[in-house]
Structure formats: C-alpha cells, structure tokens
Amino acid sequence: MKYLVQIQGTQAAYDAMAGKPSPGNPAWSEADIAAMFAHMGAINDDLAETGELVDGNGLAEPARTRYVLSGPGGKPVITDGPYSETKEVLAGYWVLDCASLDRVTEIAARVVACPIPEGSTPSPIIIQPIQEAPPES
Template sequence: MKYLVMVQGTQADYEGMRGKPSPGSPAWSEAELAAMYAYMGAISNDLSETGELVDAQGLAEPARTRLVTAGEDGKPVITDGPYSETKELMAGYWVLECESLERVTEIAARVTRCPGPEGITDYPVVIRPILDGAGDI
C-alpha cells in the first residue's frame, strides 16, 4: 500500500532556520541545518535502497503559498500566504510503498528523531494511506 508521510512546520520554523528565532522556533546554526539535511537525506537514501521510496520533497516556506478559491461570481480568488489562522503546514513529505501500516509507522518514528536545536517544537509526523481508487473511500 502507498502512504503519504508528512512533516509539519510553521513560517516561524523556516525563519528560525534562517537564524531568526521566535518562541518555539529557535535559530538554527549551520551545523544544525547540515545535520538535519543529512539525517533526512539518509532516510530517503535508505528508503530508496529498500525500494519503498516513491517520492520525497521538502516544501517552500508558507509565505510562498498561494490559495485559489472560487468566488461568488465563479471567478478565482487568489490569496498569498502566510496565513495567521494556520498553525502548521506540511513542510515536506515522502510517498512510500510499504507492506504494512506497522512498517510505515517505524519509518515515521525514525523521522521524529531528526536532530535540531534545543527548544524546537516537536510536531507529529502524519501518516495518510493513499487510496487506490474511488472504491477505497
């Protein structure tokens, strides 16, 4: 079965990675950033070697987000981010092909051990099964 494994973050977390701290989002050093990227890269490399990796990507900061909705007149309404009402957004993901929910849960548990600076917010890693077709709902 395929699964979407998501890591979360906020605009403040991206700012912290650029050295601009705020409560719950400390400034990252270059060494801490390098350790985080190396850790996440190693996970992707391991999953590629096992044949479980379908895709993996980090996402741009929430400030670069755009929402498109339908207006009352049917024309699109376009809004740029970030959004103060949004707490966490997806910061990156893996699409995995795993034999079981237990296996993908093991992988998510490994993701939770990613290194970072003292005081960083620990977000849950989200696992969502990917449906094969309309009959799976």
C-alpha cells in the same frame, strides 16, 4: 500499500531555520541545518535502497505559497501566504510503498528523531494511506 507521510511545519519554524528566532523556535545554526539534511538524506537513501520510496520532497515556506479558493461567481480568490488562520502547514512529504502500517510507522519514528536545536518545537508527522482507485470493470 502506498502511504503519504507528511511532516508539518510553521512559518516560525522556517524563519528559525533562516536565523530568525521566536518562542519555541530558536535560530538554527549551519551545523543544525547540515545535521537535519544529513538525517533526512540517510532516511531517503535507505528508502530508495529498499524500494519503498516513491517520491519525497521538502516544501518551500508558507510565505512563498499561494492559496486559491473559488469565490463569488466562480472567480478564483487568490491569497499569498503566510496565512494567519493556518498555524501548521505541510513542510515536506514522502510517498512510500510499504508492506504494512507498522513499517511506515517505523519510518515516521525515524523522521521525528531528526536532530533539531534545543528548545525547538518538534514537527508532527502524519501518516495517511493513499486510497487506490477501484478496478475498472
């Protein structure tokens, strides 16, 4: 079965990685960033080796995103990020093809074990099964 494994983040967390601290988000050093990339790279390498990795990427910070909504008369209303009404955003994802929910949960546990600077707020991980289209008749 395929699963979407999502890692959440905040604009403040992205800012901390860029050296701009805030409460619960101390500034990251170059060593902190290197450790995070090494940890995630090792997970990706292992998933590629087992054949479970379908796709995965980190996403750009909310300040570089755009929100599009249908407005009056069906005309799009476009807002640049970050969005004050949204505290957490999708920071990265993996599409995994795993034998069971237990297996994908093991993988998510490795993701949350990623090293982060002391005093940082950990990012939650969400596992969501990907619904498959019904077979064509």
